[in-house]
Amino acid sequence: MIGFLATAIIVGALLVAGWAAVSALRRQDPLLVAMVLAVVTEVVILVQAAVAIVSSFRGEKADAPGVFYGYLIAVVLILPATLMWARAERNQFGSLVILFGSLVLAVLVVRLQEIWGVAVA
């Protein structure tokens, strides 16, 4: 785990959430901006996941590796799953799905840091 990457993921998730909230209030489908932000966030997530896997091979392990990898899989999959599910609803409800999914992502990353043993500021 790299602290600033985790922070970047949380910021990305909150930006996506904010944009989705604005779209939902305007009764619009998720704006392209939310999609681009989500893709960028997902790239950071993949980098973070790769770093976590490499460092656990080097012996730097979480207290409960099973739980850590469970959360890691959830973090990697949640944005793609959310976007796919929201895509069929091109209106404010699609935006609400993305709002919910990105907030869950932020919570998951905070939990992931706790499990790894990083003090969350």
Place this chain on the structure above:
Amino acid sequence: MPDPAAVPVPDGFDVNRQEGGQADDARRRGPGRVLIAIYATFALAATARAAYQLSTRFSEAPVAYLLSAFAGLVYVLATMALVRVGRVWWRIAVTAVSVELVGVLVVGTLSILDRAAFPDETVWSVFGRGYGFIPLILPILGLLWLRKTRPATPRSPTE
């Protein structure tokens, strides 16, 4: 005319047959799509948590962890039933969401009365406090949504 619910419907996103003036897949449209996203999240969170609790610390609080697993299964069933089309799945959804409401009320009350029996938070402990009380609100929203999307019965199209 055969019962439309008895005809197996292929599971696809473009299924939009009309039944009594209401789309067959009304349950997963609009607010339903948001509801299903929340249900799917809880299905995953609750089953994963229960699987972990049962596999590592079953002997500490067997009843609480079995209830946790039961909650997970109820969420999985509710999610599936909300996604599927047809009257039979509507009934299953109503049953699952009702069980969920009873479950969160009973487990929530028990976890307050007997803290020793629930040493570790489960998804329904203290009415879902660990999950922002969403577990308490979710079944109420679910039942309201299911009432709104109730499939028409062939004999009373006004329903």
